Amino acid sequence: MTQELLDTLPALRLGRPLVVAIDGPSGSGKSSVSKEVARRLRLAYLDTGAMYRALTWHCVTNGIDLEDAASVEQASRDLVLELSTSPNEEYVRVDGVDVTDAIREPAISSAVSAVATTLGARTELIRRQRALIEKHHRRMVVEGRDITTVVAPGAEVRMLLTASEEARLRRRGIQLGGTQNAEQLAAQVTHRDAKDSTVVNFTQAASGVVTLDSSDLDFDQTVAAALVIVTKVLNRD
Numbered sequence: 001m002t003q004e005l006l007d008t009l010p011a012l013r014l015g016r017p018l019v020v021a022i023d024g025p026s027g028s029g030k031s032s033v034s035k036e037v038a039r040r041l042r043l044a045y046l047d048t049g050a051m052y053r054a055l056t057w058h059c060v061t062n063g064i065d066l067e068d069a070a071s072v073e074q075a076s077r078d079l080v081l082e083l084s085t086s087p088n089e090e091y092v093r094v095d096g097v098d099v100t101d102a103i104r105e106p107a108i109s110s111a112v113s114a115v116a117t118t119l120g121a122r123t124e125l126i127r128r129q130r131a132l133i134e135k136h137h138r139r140m141v142v143e144g145r146d147i148t149t150v151v152a153p154g155a156e157v158r159m160l161l162t163a164s165e166e167a168r169l170r171r172r173g174i175q176l177g178g179t180q181n182a183e184q185l186a187a188q189v190t191h192r193d194a195k196d197s198t199v200v201n202f203t204q205a206a207s208g209v210v211t212l213d214s215s216d217l218d219f220d221q222t223v224a225a226a227l228v229i230v231t232k233v234l235n236r237d
């Protein structure tokens with residue numbers, strides 16, 4: 001899809017709301033694909049997973065018991081979080097501390113489900129996510145697990161990005177530089193998804209949500225397919 005063609009879409013004109021909601025399991029390509037889609041559509045970008053990871057980092061660092069729902073919920077309200085909403089710049093800060101890399105460490109990946117399944121903490125993070133979407137005048141690509149269904153069910157475009165388990169494990173393995181063995185990768189991808197699925201459904205597309213299976217597509221092909229979906233949905237409405 002050429003930039004010229006994209007730029008002719010009426011919905012891309014400044015001032016019009018355009019929320020592109022993208023959900024999917026771990027390693028499906030949500031963050032990398034959503035970021036590129038945001039660049040191409042000149043929209044802001046929100047990585048909601050980074051918010052759950054930042055809260056987890058905060059709890060672990062401050063010795064908050066992840067099994068104690070009331071404490072995790074309180075921590076979610078106390079969290080002092082700064083998060084980039086530009087697809088061209090990545091930073092996450094908690095209490096002014098740069099945790100951009102720390103929140104991607106395997107220790108956080110293993111602990112994050114305990115936080116993400118604490119319903120009170122979800123309520124607070126969802127409130128913040130909706131506020132960020134509004135702050136950007138509803139012109140944003142938002143990715144996570146419950147964006148199409150809970151955070152922004154009214155989004156102009158809603159997509160479920162999937163990939164086979166084999167492809168997702170392979171991608172995550174490469175992304176982590178081959179440092180993780182098969183068991184460690186499964187803990188961070190398959191087992192985490194199983195835990196997360198107990199509170200949100202991101203394995204099946206809800207009504208009106210378009211599925212994009214990237215198992216047999218490379219990165220560029222996946223971005224292109226996502227942009228075709230955006231164009232089709234916008235031209236249909």
Ligand SMILES: Nc1ncnc2c1ncn2[C@@H]1O[C@H](COP(=O)(O)OP(=O)(O)O)[C@@H](O)[C@H]1O
Nearest residue numbers: 026027028029030031032171175217218219222
């Ligand atoms: N279609 C694709 N084909 C191959 N690799 C991909 C594809 N999409 C994403 N990747 C790579 O897979 C890894 C995981 O992608 P990421 O965007 O972090 O997934 P998620 O946010 O869903 O966990 C990254 O290194 C990314 O560059």
Ligand SMILES: Nc1ccn([C@H]2C[C@H](O)[C@@H](COP(=O)(O)OP(=O)(O)O)O2)c(=O)n1
Nearest residue numbers: 026027048049050052112116144145146196
């Ligand atoms: N909207 C969201 C986003 C993430 N989560 C949870 C689920 C995941 O275990 C963690 C981290 O999400 P993240 O998107 O960073 O995870 P992956 O990059 O897919 O491995 O947060 C969630 O419950 N709801």
